[in-house]
Every structure is written in C-alpha cells, then in structure tokens.
Amino acid sequence: MECLQGNYLSVIEAADILGVSAIRVQQLCQSGRLPAVKFARDWLIHEESIRNHAPGKRGPRTNKEKLADELAGIREELAAVAETKKAEGE
Numbered sequence: 001m002e003c004l005q006g007n008y009l010s011v012i013e014a015a016d017i018l019g020v021s022a023i024r025v026q027q028l029c030q031s032g033r034l035p036a037v038k039f040a041r042d043w044l045i046h047e048e049s050i051r052n053h054a055p056g057k058r059g060p061r062t063n064k065e066k067l068a069d070e071l072a073g074i075r076e077e078l079a080a081v082a083e084t085k086k087a088e089g090e
Contacts, residue, residue: 008037008044017050028053 011029015022028034029043034053036045 007047009047009050011043011045014045014050018053 009017011022011025014034015025018025025034025045026043029036029038029045034045035049036043038044
C-alpha cells in the first residue's frame with residue numbers, strides 16, 4: 001500500500017485556493033489534469049500540485065472557441081477587402 005507523505009488538501013481547500021468550484025476540482029482530478037490521489041470517495045490533492053496548477057489556466061480550446069477565432073479572422077479579412085475596394089472606387 002502506498003504511503004502518503006507531505007501536505008494534502010481536500011477538494012474544498014483546493015477549490016478555494018484555485019478560485020474555482022469544488023466540482024471543477026473534482027473534474028480536474030478525474031481527468032488527470034490536476035494530479036491527486038483518490039482515497040475512498042474523496043480526492044486528496046498534494047500542495048505541490050496546486051502550486052504547479054496555474055490559476056485560470058485553461059485546457060485545450062474547444063471547437064467553439066476555434067471557430068470564433070476563425071470567424072474573427074474572416075471578418076478582419078472582409079473588412080480589409082472592403083477598404084481596398086472603397087479606396088479603388090474613390
């Protein structure tokens with residue numbers, strides 16, 4: 001059996017430090033994005049893991065975010081084309 005050494009925090013304590021909900025901390029633990037140890041039905045998060053997990057750091061971008069960025073780029077291109085056409089027309 002593995003022996004736990006060091007200072008461990010509860011999900012609630014980790015959530016308070018990271019500025020997110022306890023449910024979000026559980027999700028991060030389950031996905032492996034926040035290293036933790038499952039003890040019975042609780043997660044124990046090592047203090048070092050909290051320090052290494054940047055607050056507000058987001059995971060992979062979603063398709064929705066990628067599409068929004070692409071749309072913004074297309075709008076910029078269209079605006080540039082419109083300006084060029086307007087300048088040629090004058």
